[in-house]
Amino acid sequence: MAASIILLGDSIFDNASYVVDQLCVTEQFRKITSDDIDISMLAVDGDYVDDVKRQLPRVPEQATHLFVSVGGNDALSHYRTLTADFQTSEELFEKWSSIQATFRAEYRDMLDQVLALNRSTAVCTIYDAVPGIEEFAITALSLFNDVIVKEAVRSGLPIVDLRHVCTEPEDYSHLSPIEPSFEGGAKIARALNRVVEEHDFSNGTTQIYR
Numbered sequence: 001m002a003a004s005i006i007l008l009g010d011s012i013f014d015n016a017s018y019v020v021d022q023l024c025v026t027e028q029f030r031k032i033t034s035d036d037i038d039i040s041m042l043a044v045d046g047d048y049v050d051d052v053k054r055q056l057p058r059v060p061e062q063a064t065h066l067f068v069s070v071g072g073n074d075a076l077s078h079y080r081t082l083t084a085d086f087q088t089s090e091e092l093f094e095k096w097s098s099i100q101a102t103f104r105a106e107y108r109d110m111l112d113q114v115l116a117l118n119r120s121t122a123v124c125t126i127y128d129a130v131p132g133i134e135e136f137a138i139t140a141l142s143l144f145n146d147v148i149v150k151e152a153v154r155s156g157l158p159i160v161d162l163r164h165v166c167t168e169p170e171d172y173s174h175l176s177p178i179e180p181s182f183e184g185g186a187k188i189a190r191a192l193n194r195v196v197e198e199h200d201f202s203n204g205t206t207q208i209y210r
Contacts, residue, residue, distance in 0.1 A: 002036040003196060004062045005029075008055050008114070009070035012124065012162070012188065013043035015180045018173035022182040028189040033196070038062075048073050049106045053113050067160070067192055068114060069124035072178065074103055075144045082140045100143045107147050115155060120201035122192075122209075123152045127162035131169045131177045156204035160191045164210040 007013040007026060016024040023031065026041040033039065040063075042055045049070050059066070078099050086092040114121055125148050128141045145163070152159045166172065171184030180188060195209050 002038065003064045004038045004060065005033075005040070005065040005067065005192075005196065006059050006063045006119075007039070007041045007043050008052050008059075008066060008068045009043040009124070010047045010073055011043070011045035011179050012069040012072065013041055013067075014045040015173070015185060017045060018175045018179035019182045019185060020175070023185070025180060025185040025188050028182075028185050029192055032189060032193050037196070043069070046073060048077070049103070049110050052110050056113060056117065059117060059119075063117070063119055065196060066114060066117065066119045066121045067124065067195075068111070068121065069160075069162070070110075071103070071107065071144050071148060072126045074106070075126060075141055076178070078140075079137075082136070096140070096143060100147060103144055104147045104151070108151055111151055111155065120199075121155075122158040122160060122195050122199070123148055124160040125149065125162050127166045127171075129163070129167050129169075129171070131172055153206045156206055158195050158199045158201075158207050158209060160188075160195060160209050162188065162191075164208075165191050 013025050026039060030039050042058050044051065047070065052068065052070055081095065125145045126141055128138045149159060165187045166180060166184040171181055171187060173179040173181045191209050199207060
């Protein structure tokens with residue numbers, strides 16, 4: 001049976017607005033796959049983890065593979081909190097722990113609903129080589145990526161680790177540095193394609209792709 005691949009999540013997949021006159025991630029993915037593979041993009045620029053659940057009713061019956069890339073907007077929404085002044089380091093870590101716990105609950109609930117569709121599923125981490133990103137922000141992103149990796153391992157899913165995919169400044173759009181550029185999109189598409197071509201979804205083991 002030919003594969004029918006669905007891309008869920010945010011602007012990591014829905015990046016057409018940031019690569020004007022060039023191929024977006026979805027189009028680049030289509031370009032490198034065989035003609036009998038169908039690829040559809042349900043991801044929405046700006047969506048949060050909780051929004052993915054509203055994308056799921058649009059997943060067609062013939063879908064065979066689901067890719068989920070989401071969480072960056074959730075992390076960004078906490079930027080002011082993470083940069084706020086705290087009286088003690090204990091207060092800081094308590095706040096970060098609370099943020100992570102909330103994200104874990106939301107991500108797990110979303111992923112459980114994705115897995116309920118019983119399709120071959122893979123998830124993506126949040127990249128952290130955005131040009132100009134502060135060191136503390138990279139540390140903060142690890143809180144969110146830790147959740148994504150642990151939840152993927154819990155469910156035996158392959159992981160596309162975007163931290164090791166989009167590593168160069170040119171991988172990010174000059175229109176918005178937090179979005180994939182044409183070059184970054186090409187790398188993401190190749191990583192997704194490796195999952196489709198190489199991963200054995202039947203054994204329920206986690207493997208990292210880059």
